[in-house]
Amino acid sequence: xxxxxEERGPGRxxxxxxxxxxxxxxxxxxxxxxxxxxxIEAVARRSGAAKTTIYRxxxxxxxxxxxxxxxxxxxxxxxxxxxxxxxxxRIQLKALxxxxxxRTGRLVAGIIAEAQSDPEARKAFIExxxxxxxxxxxRIIQRGMAGGELRPGLDVETVCDALYGPLxxxxxxxxxxxxxxxxxxxxxxxxxGIKAPASRR
Amino acid sequence: xxxxxEERGPGRxxxxxxxxxxxxxxxxxxxxxxxxxxxIEAVARRSGAAKTTIYRxxxxxxxxxxxxxxxxxxxxxxxxxxxxxxxxxRIQLKALxxxxxxRTGRLVAGIIAEAQSDPEARKAFIExxxxxxxxxxxRIIQRGMAGGELRPGLDVETVCDALYGPLxxxxxxxxxxxxxxxxxxxxxxxxxGIKAPASRR
Amino acid sequence: xxxxxEERGPGRxxxxxxxxxxxxxxxxxxxxxxxxxxxIEAVARRSGAAKTTIYRxxxxxxxxxxxxxxxxxxxxxxxxxxxxxxxxxRIQLKALxxxxxxRTGRLVAGIIAEAQSDPEARKAFIExxxxxxxxxxxRIIQRGMAGGELRPGLDVETVCDALYGPLxxxxxxxxxxxxxxxxxxxxxxxxxGIKAPASRR
Amino acid sequence: xxxxxEERGPGRxxxxxxxxxxxxxxxxxxxxxxxxxxxIEAVARRSGAAKTTIYRxxxxxxxxxxxxxxxxxxxxxxxxxxxxxxxxxRIQLKALxxxxxxRTGRLVAGIIAEAQSDPEARKAFIExxxxxxxxxxxRIIQRGMAGGELRPGLDVETVCDALYGPLxxxxxxxxxxxxxxxxxxxxxxxxxGIKAPASRR
DNA sequence: TCTTAAACGAGACGGTACGTCATGTCTTAAA
DNA sequence: TTTAAGACATGACGTACCGTCTCGTTTAAGA
Numbered sequence: 001x002x003x004x005x006e007e008r009g010p011g012r013x014x015x016x017x018x019x020x021x022x023x024x025x026x027x028x029x030x031x032x033x034x035x036x037x038x039x040i041e042a043v044a045r046r047s048g049a050a051k052t053t054i055y056r057x058x059x060x061x062x063x064x065x066x067x068x069x070x071x072x073x074x075x076x077x078x079x080x081x082x083x084x085x086x087x088x089x090r091i092q093l094k095a096l097x098x099x100x101x102x103r104t105g106r107l108v109a110g111i112i113a114e115a116q117s118d119p120e121a122r123k124a125f126i127e128x129x130x131x132x133x134x135x136x137x138x139r140i141i142q143r144g145m146a147g148g149e150l151r152p153g154l155d156v157e158t159v160c161d162a163l164y165g166p167l168x169x170x171x172x173x174x175x176x177x178x179x180x181x182x183x184x185x186x187x188x189x190x191x192x193g194i195k196a197p198a199s200r201r
Numbered sequence: 202x203x204x205x206x207e208e209r210g211p212g213r214x215x216x217x218x219x220x221x222x223x224x225x226x227x228x229x230x231x232x233x234x235x236x237x238x239x240x241i242e243a244v245a246r247r248s249g250a251a252k253t254t255i256y257r258x259x260x261x262x263x264x265x266x267x268x269x270x271x272x273x274x275x276x277x278x279x280x281x282x283x284x285x286x287x288x289x290x291r292i293q294l295k296a297l298x299x300x301x302x303x304r305t306g307r308l309v310a311g312i313i314a315e316a317q318s319d320p321e322a323r324k325a326f327i328e329x330x331x332x333x334x335x336x337x338x339x340r341i342i343q344r345g346m347a348g349g350e351l352r353p354g355l356d357v358e359t360v361c362d363a364l365y366g367p368l369x370x371x372x373x374x375x376x377x378x379x380x381x382x383x384x385x386x387x388x389x390x391x392x393x394g395i396k397a398p399a400s401r402r
Numbered sequence: 403x404x405x406x407x408e409e410r411g412p413g414r415x416x417x418x419x420x421x422x423x424x425x426x427x428x429x430x431x432x433x434x435x436x437x438x439x440x441x442i443e444a445v446a447r448r449s450g451a452a453k454t455t456i457y458r459x460x461x462x463x464x465x466x467x468x469x470x471x472x473x474x475x476x477x478x479x480x481x482x483x484x485x486x487x488x489x490x491x492r493i494q495l496k497a498l499x500x501x502x503x504x505r506t507g508r509l510v511a512g513i514i515a516e517a518q519s520d521p522e523a524r525k526a527f528i529e530x531x532x533x534x535x536x537x538x539x540x541r542i543i544q545r546g547m548a549g550g551e552l553r554p555g556l557d558v559e560t561v562c563d564a565l566y567g568p569l570x571x572x573x574x575x576x577x578x579x580x581x582x583x584x585x586x587x588x589x590x591x592x593x594x595g596i597k598a599p600a601s602r603r
Numbered sequence: 604x605x606x607x608x609e610e611r612g613p614g615r616x617x618x619x620x621x622x623x624x625x626x627x628x629x630x631x632x633x634x635x636x637x638x639x640x641x642x643i644e645a646v647a648r649r650s651g652a653a654k655t656t657i658y659r660x661x662x663x664x665x666x667x668x669x670x671x672x673x674x675x676x677x678x679x680x681x682x683x684x685x686x687x688x689x690x691x692x693r694i695q696l697k698a699l700x701x702x703x704x705x706r707t708g709r710l711v712a713g714i715i716a717e718a719q720s721d722p723e724a725r726k727a728f729i730e731x732x733x734x735x736x737x738x739x740x741x742r743i744i745q746r747g748m749a750g751g752e753l754r755p756g757l758d759v760e761t762v763c764d765a766l767y768g769p770l771x772x773x774x775x776x777x778x779x780x781x782x783x784x785x786x787x788x789x790x791x792x793x794x795x796g797i798k799a800p801a802s803r804r
Numbered sequence: 805t806c807t808t809a810a811a812c813g814a815g816a817c818g819g820t821a822c823g824t825c826a827t828g829t830c831t832t833a834a835a
Numbered sequence: 836t837t838t839a840a841g842a843c844a845t846g847a848c849g850t851a852c853c854g855t856c857t858c859g860t861t862t863a864a865g866a
Contacts, residue, residue, distance in 0.1 A: 191396040
């Protein structure tokens with residue numbers, strides 16, 4: 001009498017082990033980088049699942065990649081939601097840069113590359129990865145404005161772009177996303193603005 | 202005494218017509234977007250060249266794509282190097298955003314995606330596309346600092362990142378690079394900074 | 403309880419239609435001779451099968467050629483196993499010469515040529531074509547010896563070589579395998595021997 | 604007035620060194636067997652000659668192969684033209700079998716295979732290799748008939764076929780051309796004939 | 805001595821076929 | 836009805852040779 005049980009049709013139920021092993025294999029392949037090709041074929045080989053099974057559950061390679069990345073890699077680190085907003089931003093950006101310097105950076109770059117030709121993957125990445133992080137950042141910025149640390153009337157989206165954009169640019173195009181000092185320089189620049197004080201009045 | 206003559210080894214010289222037709226075909230295919238697959242085979246078919254000829258001159262697909270993009274698409278528009286530096290930046294960023302909203306945006310996004318798994322392509326893109334544009338921007342910023350429009354002591358690279366990064370982020374991840382108003386919001390934000398004036402002294 | 407059933411693992415079973423159409427296409431191409439190139443690509447094109455499917459089942463071109471030849475061309479004509487052994491040999495050799503004068507001759511020559519650089523093909527040709535025919539001839543020779551038509555104590559293999567060898571030599575090296583008269587001359591020569599009767603006692 | 608001199612137009616005369624080095628390279632490649640591919644490219648590489656030069660002088664691969672084989676390999680061993688004709692045939696056939704057991708066998712087999720799709724090569728092989736050898740054998744047979752060792756009235760060509768054919772058959776189709784004992788068995792069989800003596804009167 | 809014409813190396817070029825790989829669909833038997 | 840296994844058509848991959856071509860250089864005979 002499982003009244004609250006999942007909607008359950010006839011036939012053999014879906015095997016959760018299989019699902020997990022596919023996701024794990026996908027993550028491992030993506031993680032191992034350029035040497036191991038990220039291929040449905042390879043995922044099937046490594047996971048022991050049949051290609052058919054994979055295609056049944058994920059429409060495209062990118063969708064699988066993104067879900068694998070989000071499911072396994074992403075135990076989202078919580079950030080301090082109290083204290084100085086500016087310090088909070090600094091911490092969050094430095095953490096992201098550190099992440100991007102490691103394997104996760106190559107992963108994210110690969111997923112974004114995939115997403116260029118796979119709208120599903122793009123959507124999954126935005127919803128599953130980008131939005132949550134931006135929401136966190138947005139909350140900090142709101143708090144900063146409310147608490148008087150940041151200028152009131154800022155467009156939160158634009159501020160997020162100005163702070164996060166450089167990291168993604170450096171991740172995708174340049175060879176590295178920058179070290180802590182680079183992040184500090186970035187935050188300082190955006191905090192202070194670039195206009196000369198003289199022309200401010 | 203052809204002192205300026207090209208270094209010229211033995212053997213039949215390279216056919217420039219062929220080279221051009223390959224680059225043109227590559228550009229067209231890249232340009233036509235997602236429907237036409239960008240494939241060495243397709244480039245060979247369309248250009249009338251043999252696959253071997255393509256492989257003789259370009260090590261990877263990305264290298265060919267980048268060179269095609271740069272050679273044919275890129276008659277770099279000159280920007281005003283006089284007048285207000287801030288207005289100059291605004292103009293340049295809006296022009297880039299407009300470019301990114303069109304086919305060129307998909308092209309650049311595709312090339313950057315290719316570059317994630319092709320160091321040659323990455324290098325070619327940076328050297329041929331990114332560096333010249335950043336050099337232009339850097340000159341404007343230097344001029345702005347010298348002329349008193351911008352704060353002295355700015356790190357030019359960081360400023361470039363803060364201004365360009367958001368456009369690339371929006372190009373690659375979000376659906377569009379933003380309209381003129383968005384660019385204006387971005388420039389305003391970076392110009393004024395985000396710190397509250399109260400906390401400035 | 404299908405005790406005689408084929409060993410049958412999981413997965414989709416091999417499609418017999420495809421197999422047959424590949425063999426037929428291969429045979430046709432081989433049959434059409436020098437104008438149509440005998441190529442895996444061509445076989446794939448004509449049969450409608452994929453190259454991979456062909457490679458899955460035949461390791462080399464020669465193996466495919468041989469099997470095609472044997473499967474389709476070779477409804478082996480039965481020879482009279484009664485009556486005069488000498489007459490039987492004559493009939494069989496003349497039939498082979500007639501076969502070799504036609505398209506089949508070019509086919510066999512082609513397969514033997516392929517077999518020079520393809521051990522698989524050589525083996526297939528020997529097992530599938532040569533051995534059965536030699537077995538027939540050997541039986542006739544045995545019968546001839548038993549019945550008193552042929553000298554007892556003959557080495558059957560050697561006799562086969564002496565009778566068949568010339569036909570293959572003429573097929574491969576000379577322009578034609580010889581007409582009926584030539585076969586008669588050959589059989590007469592081998593029957594009577596070439597030593598002078600004077601030196602026989 | 605060099606009336607017998609080669610027809611000689613203007614222009615640079617053909618370089619004999621080059622010719623020789625091409626033939627030598629071709630022979631070596633053919634000689635090294637299955638591992639080294641016998642290819643115009645490979646001949647050019649090894650000989651240091653340009654492909655053009657090779658094509659200028661030999662119309663097909665087979666023609667080159669045959670000429671290389673004949674020029675370099677073939678210092679035709681002289682056979683005793685006196686003494687017993689039967690012994691002479693035995694010696695010549697055993698020598699050929701020995702030759703066929705070695706690298707030369709693979710060479711001849713390869714050339715005959717080439718000749719199946721190259722009439723030029725076939726002609727060159729027949730004229731340059733086969734005919735001289737058969738002429739020698741024919742002379743011995745004629746001598747044998749004249750001297751009373753062999754039956755008078757034999758068709759020389761047919762006898763040659765009966766003696767040589769088996770060796771070629773074994774070379775091309777079976778794994779080996781047979782040892783000395785096999786040659787003896789063959790010669791004995793053809794000498795004595797295979798018909799039973801009883802049926803001779 | 806100078807011209808001329810062919811030989812020669814080098815290597816680009818349009819092709820064809822190679823044998824392999826990944827894709828996405830399908831068919832089967834077992835769970 | 837899901838799953839593993841694997842056949843299958845498709846089509847791109849990157850490579851090897853093919854035979855032709857266009858160069859610049861070399862070599863001799865004839866003007």
